[in-house]
Each structure stands twice: as structure tokens, then as C-alpha cells.
Amino acid sequence: MAVDPASKKSKTEMKIGTHSGTFHADEALAVFMLKLLPRFKNSTVVRSRVPDVLEECDIIVDVSGKYDGTKHFDHHQREFVDTFSPEYKTKLSSAGLVFKHFGKEILSEQLNVPVEDASIPLLYEKVYAGMIEAIDGNDNGQSAYPDEIKPAYQTKAITLPGIVAGLNPNWNDDNNDEVLDSKFQVASALMGSVFVDIVKYYGKAWLPARDLVKDALEKCTEYDADGRIVVFDKFVSWKSHLYELEAELGIEGRSIYVLYSDGKGWRVQAVSLDPDSFKSRLPLPEPWRGVRDQALSDLTGIEGGVFVHASGFIGGNATREGALKMAQKALAMQ
Known part of the structure; x- marks a missing residue:
């Protein structure tokens, strides 16, 4: 049927x-x-x-x-x-x-x-x-x-x-x-x-983004012997990955400054204590805070200075080279 x-x-x-x-x-x-x-x-x-x-x-x-x-x-x-x-x-x-x-x-x-x-x-x-x-x-x-x-x-x-x-x-x-x-x-x-x-x-x-952050963490010693500077050649959402990957790679707390382009210039951002904290592991040097443009370049001895936030959690430079020098000098000063 x-x-x-x-x-x-x-x-x-x-x-x-x-x-x-x-x-x-x-x-x-x-x-x-x-x-x-x-x-x-x-x-x-x-x-x-x-x-x-x-x-x-x-x-x-x-x-x-x-x-x-x-x-x-x-x-x-x-x-x-x-x-x-x-x-x-x-x-x-x-x-x-x-x-x-x-x-x-x-x-x-x-x-x-x-x-x-x-x-x-x-x-x-x-x-x-x-x-x-x-x-x-x-x-x-x-x-x-x-x-x-x-x-x-x-x-x-x-x-x-x-x-x-x-x-x-x-x-x-x-x-x-x-x-x-x-x-x-x-x-x-x-x-x-x-x-x-x-x-x-x-x-x-x-x-x-996770893969890019992991790659950047593995290259940190190219910019600082202790691997404390993380560099991204283009902007990537790094904050949600950095802490987990530090733990995974056995380098918890190592990253101090993160460099990335904002599309016009370069930023130097101090890594916070944890993902939810407003406190940085190491803010940019106190004498630099709140200083801008040529005054910042004169103070740091690094050309291309743009600004350093009053709290020291972030700063800027016109070039990648200048931002890297800022991060390296900040580490040497503190």
C-alpha cells in the first residue's frame, strides 16, 4: 500500500x-x-x-x-x-x-x-x-x-x-x-x-587575535632582553588574550608595555595589573605625565612625542621607532 x-x-x-x-x-x-x-x-x-x-x-x-x-x-x-x-x-x-x-x-x-x-x-x-x-x-x-x-x-x-x-x-x-x-x-x-x-x-x-597576541609575546625579546615590551605592527584586540597567554606560556606578569598603531601614530600602553584593574603594572614615568608634543620630545629626548596621559597608563609618539624608544627608556628609568 x-x-x-x-x-x-x-x-x-x-x-x-x-x-x-x-x-x-x-x-x-x-x-x-x-x-x-x-x-x-x-x-x-x-x-x-x-x-x-x-x-x-x-x-x-x-x-x-x-x-x-x-x-x-x-x-x-x-x-x-x-x-x-x-x-x-x-x-x-x-x-x-x-x-x-x-x-x-x-x-x-x-x-x-x-x-x-x-x-x-x-x-x-x-x-x-x-x-x-x-x-x-x-x-x-x-x-x-x-x-x-x-x-x-x-x-x-x-x-x-x-x-x-x-x-x-x-x-x-x-x-x-x-x-x-x-x-x-x-x-x-x-x-x-x-x-x-x-x-x-x-x-x-x-x-x-589570540594567535597574533601569542606570536607577539613569543617575539618580545627582540625589543627588550627581558621580554617586557609587546609590539603589534597593526592594531589587534590584545587585552582579552594577554593575561591568559602569559599564564599559558609561563610568563605571568612579564609584559609591561604594549605598542600598537592607532592609524595615525603609535601608542605605548602600560599593561594593567589584571583585566579589570585601572592600575598599571608600571605606569609611564611620572615626569612625563601630562606633557605633550615638542615639550614631551624635549623632556624625553625622543623625537615625535605626542602625549603621555596624566595617569601614565598610555602615551603616544608619531613613529614606531619613537614609541619603542619611549617604552625602552621608561623601563630604564624605573
Whole structure:
């Protein structure tokens, strides 16, 4: 007997299940991430709280009270305590669960590189820490700050979870299932667009910059015998890599000044104590601070002086050679 095409389609069509009613950022993102995979690309999203309806789905997120790593990806059960890895303390939400199990495959698809590529584990960790963990923490009520620290102002409405929450109908609006399902699609697309942008940033900008920073660190002794001056022949986003690579290469705290072109001249920037600090490991010399142009050249004895910031965290010279001399002389003076 011939099989009706419509019947055949219904049997092979994949379904992603999640809960109905009010939606949140974690399952909105979880559903979007699943649909980035070829096998779920054209899936129907089923929003329900009826167990039998959900069990007909191929995968279920954020509902069912079960987590098995294959079909069920819920985190609400009392005994659930899973984190991304032993190094993390933030409990996973449905977004974290989906990323933990499918993240490497998703990254491979989005960046068009084999899942076995050496970059995938690095990006897998970076994307989780850079976005997904915050969604997990928010959904599970885990603050990023100690309880004793009180915010100076409210940010809830401008966070991604806050914006997604605001997409839910108001209590006095029409909030039937059709409206909620439609709004959920908007929320999922919003979360997904941010996720895709972050993946592309880490894969196509952050990762290439890492290789350039590592190369520059390995050439530091060309400019200073102790390797304290890092030189980039073109501007590169170096701050997010330098500290991690210093640790990886066993040279923590070694880099003192970073040189790079600003497109017109050259900058000498003092490396901060850590990525979040405003204090430098070694600011440019105090007598130079706040001095500009010819007065700076006269003071330092180096032609092409442009400026030194009043705090000493950065200075400038018209040429690469002049900026390098400034960094070398600053080291010799302190």
C-alpha cells in the first residue's frame, strides 16, 4: 500500500518540546540553539505542559522534570546540581544543558569548521563563559555578585533575560496560547541573534587575535632582553588574550608595555595589573605625565612625542621607532 506523502512527512518531522505559558530567556535560547543543528532546523516547536504531548517530541527542554542528556533537558528537579564542568559553580539552565551537550556541534556548524578542529574546545569554553553562564545564573537565581553588594541602580529591564521577560503579555493583555506562542518565537529569535553574533565574534575576531597576541609575546625579546615590551605592527584586540597567554606560556606578569598603531601614530600602553584593574603594572614615568608634543620630545629626548596621559597608563609618539624608544627608556628609568 502506498504511503501518503503527508503522513510520511508527519512521521519524520522533528519536534522540539518546551513548556507553554510564560517564557524565559533560557528555553528561548535553548530552542534556538537546537534549531541551528541540521537535524532540528525545520523542527516544529511544541509548547505544552501535558506529559503525553511532550513525550511525542524528539527532544524536550526546560520541562518534564527529567534530565538524561539524550531527550530530556530539564533543570528544575530537586536533585539537579549539574554545572558546565567541575571548574564552574553556576548550575545549568536549559540553555546551559543544550550548549553542554550540543555546543561543539553548533559551533562547528556556525563557523564551518570540523567539530574535531583544535579551535572548537577553546571556543566552546569561551562562548559558555561569555554568554551562556550568565543565562544559567539568572534563571537559577544565582547572582554574579556576593549578597552583601547592593546595586547602585537597576539593570533588570535592559538585560537579555529582562527584555525577554518583557515580551510576555501583561497581566491585563490578551494572553492566550496563540499569543504566547507567537511572542515566544520573537523571544527565541532575539536570544538567538545575540548568540550567533557572539559565536561569530569569538570564532572570526577573538580567535584570530589570540594567535597574533601569542606570536607577539613569543617575539618580545627582540625589543627588550627581558621580554617586557609587546609590539603589534597593526592594531589587534590584545587585552582579552594577554593575561591568559602569559599564564599559558609561563610568563605571568612579564609584559609591561604594549605598542600598537592607532592609524595615525603609535601608542605605548602600560599593561594593567589584571583585566579589570585601572592600575598599571608600571605606569609611564611620572615626569612625563601630562606633557605633550615638542615639550614631551624635549623632556624625553625622543623625537615625535605626542602625549603621555596624566595617569601614565598610555602615551603616544608619531613613529614606531619613537614609541619603542619611549617604552625602552621608561623601563630604564624605573
